[in-house]
Amino acid sequence: MNYSPSEIMITAAARALVGERVVFVGVGMPNIACNLARRTVAPDLELVYESGVFGARPARLPLSIGDPTLISGATSACSMADLFMNYLQGGRIEVAFLGAAQIDRYGNLNSTVIGDYAQPKTRLPGSGGACEIAIHARRVFIITPLSKRTFVEKLDFITSPGHLNGEPNERERLGMPGSGPQLVITNKAIFDFSGAGHQMRLISVHPGVSIEQVQAEVGWALEVAPQLRETEPPSSQELQLIREELDPTGMYTSK
Amino acid sequence: MKLSPLHAAIAEHVHDGDTIAIEGFTAFIGFAAAHEIIRQRKKNLTLCRMTPDLVYDQMIAAGCADKLVFSYLGNPGVGSLHCVRRAIEKGIPQPLEIEEYSHFGMVSRYMAGAAHLPFFPLRSYAGTDLAQANPQIRFIPNPYGEGQVAAVPPLNPDVAIIHAQRCDARGNAQLWGLVGMQKEAAFAAERVILVVEEIVDEEIIRSDPNRTLIPHMIVDAVVHQPYGAHPSYVQGYYDRDNQFYLEWDRISRDQFATEAWLDEWVYDLPDWQAYLDKLQAAESDIWQRLAPGQNLSQPVNYGIYA
Secondary structure (H helix, E strand, O other), rough: OOOOOOHHHHHHHHHOOOOOEEEOOOHHHHHHHHHHHHHHHOOOEEOOOOOOOOOOOOOOOOOOOOOOHHOOOEEEEEEHOOOOOOOOHHOOOEEEEOOEEOEEEEEEEEOOOOEEOOOEEOOOOOOOOOOOOHHHHEEEEEOOOOOOOOHHHHHOOEEEEEOOOOOOOOHHHHOOOOOOOEEOOOOEEEEOOOOOOOOEEEEEEEEOHHHHHEEEEEEOOEEEEEEEOOOOOOOOHHHHHHHHHHOOOOOOOOO | OOEOHHHHHHHHHHOOOOOEEEOOOOOOHHHHHHHHHHHHHOOOOEEEOOHHHHHHHHHHHOOOEEEEEEEEOOOOEEEOHHHHHHHHHHHOOOOOOEEOOHHHHHHHHHHHHHOOOOEEOOOOOOOOHHHHHOOOEEEEEEOOOOOOEEOOOOOOEEEEEEEEEEEEOOOOOOOOOOOOHHHHHHOOOOEEEEEEEEEEHHHHHOOOOHHEEEEEHHOOOOEEEOOOOOEEOOOOOOOHHHHHHHHHHEEEEEHHEEEEEHHHHHHOOOHHHHHHHHHHHHHHOHHHHHOOOOOOOOOOOOOOOO
């Protein structure tokens, strides 16, 4: 069955949530992935949104993390003070999804600025909740298209900490309860951080993609896992759920 | 009397140079009040808001602001805020100073402001460049143990503009849905302008006290303005007008097109009712399109205890 690059990203992200119970959801692809996971590999998954929702059951595709469909039928709606103090800083979030305009080999993320902070070439959205999500979620999954513009040797700005400079226990030393980024899921390949000094390491390529094609989109010499896998393509059941229920207009999944 | 037309509430409580907060996270965004501020040509404002959204994009394009205090600059679910970016990157229509936090930082600032604390501690910002970009973010030693915590200063706006579903004539307001930081922003502000979809009897408020987030004692003006949060939404009253959020992405890319839009939809109209009439003239069934349907909560028993 044919599938789009976004569809394989979403199914790979959903499968990574197997057995998870509490996920911090972002809008767009993470939202579809989390809702897909709840219908497939993680039936007990509680969806938490930074806007102040626990246990959301969105009846339509949310167009932002503040969509009213996240409230109707949810288990709990709370203030953002509650959400950031008790749910996130309180250590209740198992997995969170983040994206970024730039990522380095240690999974540090930039969503603030391209160029100089005071004289920006491109002003990006900024942290939102990303900085503290990166610090507090027990595990972080990064979801972003693979591109040389994104996978850079050096970030223009660190918005959200990953494995910092790769020194052992650096996150712990700085008082970060979460274990940082664990996976990077892209449209061409999947990476973990078990390379030397918590460096990103290629663990799976999507069907039809070569290691060279992945390396060409990454701004440093990639470490490749000895047992490199090929990503399992989306199943017909997963594709049916995505196309008929989760994103029927193909807003996030057609490309 | 607190009950006031919107133009009078803005004229009385919002002054040039004020620090203002129009909060509401995706929901409850006070566009009616923002348009009135633009129409009254208020100047040199410091605008505080976690997510500046279209509301501050419009105010900044109109030249109302000198400074923006925020944590996420985006057109939610769509893309960039082009007017804010134009001001930051190119100084059009005027330079804009920024003071940038994370969401938790802004949440903490409102909590410190509301509780009159000198700062609020939070575990954030370590290992990032955010504290370098904003010297107001500091690290302090943990007074009870090892390590450091981040601290942010209180935020006490001169005025908070709070949109809500309903209140009574004195301004006891109830909100449900994504309540965001509406309560904390209101308690943190020197003056509060409350804008509601409905004014209801005090009995209705007293029938469900847990839902009352804002008590009348902190409210300075009450404005009854149905649909006053369009194109954002009010839970159970109307949906977000996503079509407009997409359209704004196109309009706002160009300063001249933005100014033409401000002329047509703000400056050339006398008030919010004229805006609503104009919306309906352009799309007769707009409120049917945005109608949320009915999904009632089950009543609860508070008891009598006489």
